[in-house]
Amino acid sequence: MSEEPVSECPQRTLLLVDDEANILSALKRLLRQDKYDIVTANNGQEALEVLKERLVDVIITDQRMPGMTGVEFLRLAKESYPDTIRIVLSGYTELQSVTDAVNEGAVYKFLTKPWDDVQLRGHVAEAFRRKEMADENLRLHQQLQVANLALEATNRELDKLLREKEERIETDEVSLQITHEILEHVSTPILGIDDEKNIVFVNAAAQALFGSSHMMLGMKMARDTPDLERAWNRTSTEIDINDERYKVLTHPMGRNSRSRGKLMTLIKITTP
Known part of the structure; x- marks a missing residue:
C-alpha cells in the first residue's frame, strides 16, 4: 500500500x-x-x-x-x-x-x-x-571514481604519447648521427647552409677543398666565398675554386623533413 x-x-x-x-x-x-x-x-x-x-x-x-x-x-x-x-x-x-x-x-x-x-x-x-x-x-564518491578513471586514462595516453615522442626524437638523433657520419666520409664536398646563410655542416671533403679557416661552423657563407653566395639562389651553377671548375647543386631542405636551409654539393668538372 x-x-x-x-x-x-x-x-x-x-x-x-x-x-x-x-x-x-x-x-x-x-x-x-x-x-x-x-x-x-x-x-x-x-x-x-x-x-x-x-x-x-x-x-x-x-x-x-x-x-x-x-x-x-x-x-x-x-x-x-x-x-x-x-x-x-x-x-x-x-x-x-x-x-x-x-x-x-x-x-x-x-x-x-x-x-x-x-x-x-x-x-x-x-x-x-x-x-x-x-x-x-x-x-x-562515484563521480569522483569516474573522474579519477578518466584522469588515469588521460595520463596513460599522455605517457604513451610522451614515450612515442621520446622514441621518435631518439630515432631522429640516431638517424642524424648516421647521416652525418655517412656524409663525412663521402668524397664529394658537401655543405649545409641554414636559412640565414650560416654554415651548419661541412664534411671532410669540403674542409679540404676550402680550408678549415674558410668553412667554420656558424660562419656566414658569403664572407670568403662569394661564388657560393651567387649559387645560393640557383639549382645548378658552375664556380671556380682553387683554379678548378666545380658544378654546384643546391638542394632546398624541408620538403620531406623539418630541416631548413639548403644542401650544397660540389662536383669537380674534369676537362678532357
Whole structure:
C-alpha cells in the first residue's frame, strides 16, 4: 500500500512493519502528513518480500511479531539492503538483543511504545536526512571514481604519447648521427647552409677543398666565398675554386623533413 506521492525530489519511501493493524493505521495517519511514500507489512517475512519489489529508504518495525522478531528481520534487511535506515519501535524492552543489534549496525534507533507524535516524526525525518546524505556521499564518491578513471586514462595516453615522442626524437638523433657520419666520409664536398646563410655542416671533403679557416661552423657563407653566395639562389651553377671548375647543386631542405636551409654539393668538372 502507498499514500500520496512525495512532492519533493528525491522520493522518500517508508516501510512500516507491525502485526497489529491498528498500530499500522495509527502510524500511517501520523506520518502521511510528512508526504512519505508509505508501504506496510504485517510481519518480517512479508516485509522481506516488499523489499524485493520496492526501493525503501527507512524501515520502522515492531520487535515482537510472529515468525521472526523485528531485530531478526532487520539483520536480514541489513545483509541484503545495507543502505536502508532501520528503526525498532516496540513496547517491549528486550535490552540485550536490541543492544546487540545496534552494535552490529542492524538497528539505527530503538524507540518505545507508546510514542510521542512530535518526537517520532522528528526521528523519522532525521532518518531520511541521514539516508539522503549517505546517498549524496555515495553519488559524489562515484563521480569522483569516474573522474579519477578518466584522469588515469588521460595520463596513460599522455605517457604513451610522451614515450612515442621520446622514441621518435631518439630515432631522429640516431638517424642524424648516421647521416652525418655517412656524409663525412663521402668524397664529394658537401655543405649545409641554414636559412640565414650560416654554415651548419661541412664534411671532410669540403674542409679540404676550402680550408678549415674558410668553412667554420656558424660562419656566414658569403664572407670568403662569394661564388657560393651567387649559387645560393640557383639549382645548378658552375664556380671556380682553387683554379678548378666545380658544378654546384643546391638542394632546398624541408620538403620531406623539418630541416631548413639548403644542401650544397660540389662536383669537380674534369676537362678532357
